[in-house]
Amino acid sequence: MVGAATAAIDLVNNPVTRGPLLDQLWSNAALFRSRMSDAGFVLAGEGHAIIPVMLGDARLASLMAEKMLARGIYVVGFSFPVVPKDKARIRVQLSAAHSTDQVNYAVDSFIEVGRELNVIQ
DSSP states (O other): OHHHHHHHHHHHHOHHHHHHHHHHHHHHHHHHHHHHHHHTOEEOOTTSSEEEEEEEOHHHHHHHHHHHHHTTOOOEEEOTTTSOTTOEEEEEEOOTTSOHHHHHHHHHHHHHHHHHTTSOO
């Protein structure tokens, strides 16, 4: 099992075998992280396409997720006991199927909602 897992990881990390979908996934994650960080959001979880947007407050995470859904962006707010107390967050899961325009729309929506809720300036 360890050998099979190691071989799978090697395939995914090899630029010759990983293919354009994995490249698109990492591109989407990098774009999202870059724009969100530049806007002033605190992000966690390096190295994968599940990106926690740290908010701290459970009610704020829930409200922000609701407002994002109203804009057509499905994200989930997580709070205690799922995550540590005072570490509430919105978990964003990017996909290779998302277009660059969709990622930008999601970030633009986060910025609008973040300003409305005084999460960012």
